[in-house]
Structure formats: C-alpha cells, structure tokens
Amino acid sequence: MNIIEAKNLTKHFDGVLAIDRLSFSVANGTITGIIGPNGSGKTTLTNILSGMIPKDNGMIIIDGVALERLKSYDARRYGIARTFQNVRVFEQMSVLDNLLVVVTERNVWGALFERHGEYHRARVLEVLERIGLRDKQTALARTLSYGQRKLLEIGRALLTDARVYLFDEPFAGLFPEMAKLIVTIIHELKADGKTVILIEHNMELIRELCDTVIVMDSGRLLAEGAPKNVLKKREVLEAYLGE
Amino acid sequence: MDYIIHLLIFISIYAILAMSLNLLVGYTGLLSVTHAAFYGVGAYTTALLMKFAGFNFFIALAIGVVIALIASFLIGLVISKLSGDYYALGSLGFNIIVFTIFLNWQTLTRGPLGIPGIPRPELFGFTFSGNIAYLALSFAFAVLVYLACRFIIGSSFGRALKAIREDEEALKCFGYHTSVYKLVIFAIAAGFASVAGALYASYITFVDPTTFYLPESVLLLSMIILGGLSNLQGSVIGAAVLILLPEALRFVGFPDTIAAQLRLFVYGLLIVLLMLYRPQGIRGEYKL
Numbered sequence: 001m002n003i004i005e006a007k008n009l010t011k012h013f014d015g016v017l018a019i020d021r022l023s024f025s026v027a028n029g030t031i032t033g034i035i036g037p038n039g040s041g042k043t044t045l046t047n048i049l050s051g052m053i054p055k056d057n058g059m060i061i062i063d064g065v066a067l068e069r070l071k072s073y074d075a076r077r078y079g080i081a082r083t084f085q086n087v088r089v090f091e092q093m094s095v096l097d098n099l100l101v102v103v104t105e106r107n108v109w110g111a112l113f114e115r116h117g118e119y120h121r122a123r124v125l126e127v128l129e130r131i132g133l134r135d136k137q138t139a140l141a142r143t144l145s146y147g148q149r150k151l152l153e154i155g156r157a158l159l160t161d162a163r164v165y166l167f168d169e170p171f172a173g174l175f176p177e178m179a180k181l182i183v184t185i186i187h188e189l190k191a192d193g194k195t196v197i198l199i200e201h202n203m204e205l206i207r208e209l210c211d212t213v214i215v216m217d218s219g220r221l222l223a224e225g226a227p228k229n230v231l232k233k234r235e236v237l238e239a240y241l242g243e
Numbered sequence: 244m245d246y247i248i249h250l251l252i253f254i255s256i257y258a259i260l261a262m263s264l265n266l267l268v269g270y271t272g273l274l275s276v277t278h279a280a281f282y283g284v285g286a287y288t289t290a291l292l293m294k295f296a297g298f299n300f301f302i303a304l305a306i307g308v309v310i311a312l313i314a315s316f317l318i319g320l321v322i323s324k325l326s327g328d329y330y331a332l333g334s335l336g337f338n339i340i341v342f343t344i345f346l347n348w349q350t351l352t353r354g355p356l357g358i359p360g361i362p363r364p365e366l367f368g369f370t371f372s373g374n375i376a377y378l379a380l381s382f383a384f385a386v387l388v389y390l391a392c393r394f395i396i397g398s399s400f401g402r403a404l405k406a407i408r409e410d411e412e413a414l415k416c417f418g419y420h421t422s423v424y425k426l427v428i429f430a431i432a433a434g435f436a437s438v439a440g441a442l443y444a445s446y447i448t449f450v451d452p453t454t455f456y457l458p459e460s461v462l463l464l465s466m467i468i469l470g471g472l473s474n475l476q477g478s479v480i481g482a483a484v485l486i487l488l489p490e491a492l493r494f495v496g497f498p499d500t501i502a503a504q505l506r507l508f509v510y511g512l513l514i515v516l517l518m519l520y521r522p523q524g525i526r527g528e529y530k531l
C-alpha cells in the first residue's frame with residue numbers, strides 16, 4: 001500500500017522549473033531517501049508535500065485520496081510532519097514551549113481555556129529524553145547549538161504523532177553523536193510502522209537507512225529503486241559528480 | 244492630591260490600553276497601529292449611549308465592547324491574512340478610516356465639535372463623581388484586564404500566539420489555523436481598548452476625534468516598547484512613565500503650552516533612542 005503518490009507533479013518559480021513532471025510513490029512503513037544535487041528540487045518537493053507551497057500541476061495522492069489543494073494546516077490531518085533544511089524552531093520560546101505547542105489543543109476556544117497539564121508534560125519529557133535535551137527544558141531555543149536546534153525540530157515532528165515524517169537534510173552539519181541519535185530515531189520510527197522520507201547527501205547513511213531511494217535532477221526523477229541498485233547507476237553518479 | 248489621583252486614573256486607563264496592545268504586538272508579533280481606533284469606538288459608544296439615550300455606564304461599556312468586537316472582527320478579517328510590514332500598514336489604514344468616520348459622521352458624532360457633557364458612571368444609586376471613586380473604578384478595571392491578559396498568556400492559546408510571532412508559516416505545518424488565532428487576539432485586544440475608551444469618556448466627560456487618531460496609536464506603541472514587549476508589568480511601567488513624563492516637563496518649569504508640544508517631541512525621540520539602544524525595552528524579553 002502506498003501512503004504517498006505523486007503523479008506528474010510540476011512546480012515553477014518564475015522561470016525556474018523546480019519540479020518537472022515528477023512521479024513516484026512511497027510505500028507505507030518504509031524509509032525513502034531522496035538524493036540529488038543542490039537545486040534539484042528536493043526541498044521544493046517537501047514544501048509541496050507538507051502544503052507549504054501549492055503545486056502548479058499534477059496530483060498528490062495521500063492514502064489513496066487525491067488532494068486538489070493541500071494547505072499547511074491540513075498536513076497534520078493527513079498525518080504529515082516535517083523538519084526544515086534551514087532550522088525553524090521558535091527561537092524566542094523555551095525548549096519546553098517549542099514542544100508543548102504541538103501537543104496542546106489547536107482549536108482556538110479550546111486552547112484559550114486549556115493550560116498544559118501532566119499529560120502534555122509527560123509526552124514532551126519522553127521526547128526530550130529521546131532527543132537528549134532533557135536538561136535544556138527552560139532554555140530559550142535560540143540559545144541552543146545548531147545541532148540541538150535540529151534535534152528540537154525532530155522532537156517537534158515526533159510529537160505530532162504523524163504517519164509520514166519528512167526530514168530535509170537532518171544530518172547536515174551535525175556532530176557524529178547527534179547524527180547517531182537521529183539514526184536511532186529513524187530506526188524507531190520504522191519499527192513503529194511509520195513512513196520516513198529522508199533527504200540526505202551522505203550515501204553511507206542512505207545505504208544504511210533507506211529501503212528505497214529516489215534520485216532527482218533538475219526537478220525530474222532520474223532513478224528510483226533499492227539503494228544498492230540505484231547508487232551504482234552511471235547516470236546517478238554523473239548527476240552527483242556533475243559530469 | 245487631586246492632581247495625583249487624576250494622574251493615577253490616566254495611568255490605569257493607559258495601562259489597559261498598553262497591556263491589550265501588548266497582547267498583539269509583544270506576544271503575537273503583530274505590529275498593530277490601529278489600537279486608538281478601538282479606544283475611540285469604546286469612548287464614542289459610551290458617550291452617545293449615556294448622553295443621548297440615558298444608558299447606564301456599565302451597559303454602555305458592554306455595548307461598546309460588543310461594537311468594538313464586531314468592528315475588529317471585520318477589520319481583522321482583512322488584516323489577519325497579512326503579516327509583518329503589511330500588517331502594520333494595513334492596520335494603520337484602518338485607524339485613518341475610523342478617525343474619518345468619527346470626524347465626518349457629524350449627525351452622530353458632531354464631528355470636530357466632539358461630545359461634551361458625558362455623565363459619570365452610576366452603580367446602584369452610587370455616582371462615581373469624585374475622583375477617588377473614579378480611581379477605584381478604573382483601577383478595578385485595570386486589574387481585571389491584567390488578570391484576563393495573564394489568563395490568556397498562560398493558556399495554550401497564549402503559547403500558540405508566541406509561536407505565531409516566532410514563525411507563523413512553520414506553526415501552520417503543525418495544524419494551526421493561524422489567521423483565526425490572529426483574528427481572535429485582535430478582537431480581544433480591541434475589546435479591552437474599548438473598555439479603556441468608556442472609562443476615558445466618562446472621566447473626561449468629553450470626547451472628540453483627535454484623541455483617537457494615529458499619534459495616540461503611536462503613543463501606545465511607545466509605551467509598550469518602552470516597558471518591554473511581551474511583558475505585562477512592562478506595559479504598566481511604560482504607561483506610567485509616558486503619562487508622568489510630560490508632567491515632569493511641566494514640573495521643571497516649562498510652560499504648559501511648550502510642555503504639550505515638547506511632549507510629542509520627547510515621545511518621538513524616546514522611540515528612536517529605544518530602537519537604537521534598547522529595543523527590548525525596560526522589562527522585555529523580546530524585540531520586534
């Protein structure tokens with residue numbers, strides 16, 4: 001069963017064709033890697049799948065339902081959570097508040113009369129443990145290191161209890177021990193039956209983690225399949241080496 | 244003594260305005276330049292209902308709040324889709340529009356002549372005619388508004404407001420209809436401002452359009468920037484300082500007329516200096 005399917009997806013930014021008739025599918029409960037040179041449209045694809053920007057053409061099918069227009073606040077309803085390539089935590093809020101905001105009531109009136117309770121706190125603490133930020137609860141997010149902020153973003157995504165996790169270069173710029181933490185988290189997500197879409201440049205990690213890899217180049221699908229098959233293809237190597 | 248009570252009444256009224264504006268600017272990051280318009284809606288509604296329809300102050304105040312809520316809802320529908328500089332400019336436009344209505348709907352507002360002779364509040368046969376009684380009344384309202392703001396900020400809703408300030412687009416990805424949040428907090432702030440308007444009208448017993456124009460909105464912004472954004476006590480301090488400042492000018496010997504002119508000059512200078520040297524204000528944790 002495919003949880004996400006894209007058919008002939010197209011997106012351009014005045015003049016630049018960022019996504020060009022892209023079709024692929026992601027099977028439920030798998031880890032799918034997306035690789036491709038800078039500017040090949042990987043982030044744009046994440047933005048479309050999370051509703052942050054509208055597609056021009058083509059179809060997005062989530063769980064068998066074709067969506068005409070996905071808005072970002074609907075992403076949660078469809079079970080999609082994401083992180084951002086350039087970290088976007090709530091800088092002038094505490095670590096705790098960064099996480100509480102994704103577990104508390106969304107409805108305006110409900111939220112106005114809700115104060116966070118033990119239940120919310122317990123869920124947040126559990127995730128803080130997983131991302132190794134337990135003793136940073138009261139720190140403002142902007143005081144965290146780059147790596148810690150990336151982990152905070154991952155924690156925020158975990159707390160949404162989504163079915164699909166879009167991670168846009170989560171390992172970039174991280175020290176090995178933090179990267180290890182994220183590898184563990186991705187394994188745990190898979191063990192939980194979740195689907196992960198991972199944008200990553202490190203081929204070792206792609207090989208280690210992914211069931212399927214999608215190679216993009218200039219907004220197009222260049223290759224798709226198991227990492228061990230795809231990563232040795234000549235056109236893939238060429239796209240990366242720019243030959 | 245009466246003079247000090249008079250100043251304390253003003254500080255109470257401005258504390259209400261500043262705290263409610265802070266909900267928008269400090270907590271939600273929405274630079275609203277139209278707060279004086281809702282202050283005016285409250286003042287005019289109370290003035291008209293009390294003077295010409297004989298309404299009790301508290302009922303007039305409640306109706307003023309309802310009208311401010313409706314007006315802010317309509318205005319909010321338009322500007323809640325905006326953010327950043329566009330929000331500031333859009334809201335500023337509405338302050339001009341509302342001012343123009345106060346000025347030109349002469350059959351209702353008497354235009355530039357204003358409305359004199361607004362009665363003082365009455366409750367169960369007691370008239371708040373003395374200034375001490377009036378101070379008790381406006382102080383009580385200021386405390387209520389303070390508690391309400393505290394309640395809002397401490398709620399899950401309040402946390403979401405801060406997240407909107409930090410990164411509205413990112414927050415949307417987590418299932419928040421942020422424009423509804425922006426609309427609701429805009430209306431709440433407007434409701435509080437109209438309470439301040441009612442207190443002002445019945446205290447001064449006179450309203451005219453110029454009190455509710457852009458310079459007033461800017462004055463309110465300077466109060467909360469001075470006190471510190473996203474800090475309620477800061478708003479109260481900012482209100483107090485800017486109310487007392489022109490009095491201090493008078494005190495050190497400037498003639499009244501010059502002190503009045505100098506007042507605006509000093510407000511302006513203060514904003515510039517704050518932006519340059521202390522953008523987080525006296526108590527703020529957050530800067531624009």
Ligand SMILES: Nc1ncnc2c1ncn2[C@@H]1O[C@H](COP(=O)(O)OP(=O)(O)O)[C@@H](O)[C@H]1O
Binds near residue numbers: 016039042045
């Ligand atoms: N908001 C935007 N406005 C204009 N051009 C954009 C925007 N986002 C992406 N692009 C362009 O689309 C192309 C794909 O970018 P992106 O999706 O960020 O690639 P990748 O993530 O694979 O590095 C690039 O040429 C980029 O300049």
Ligand SMILES: [Mg+2]
Binds near residue numbers: 042043044085
């Ligand atoms: Mg990218």
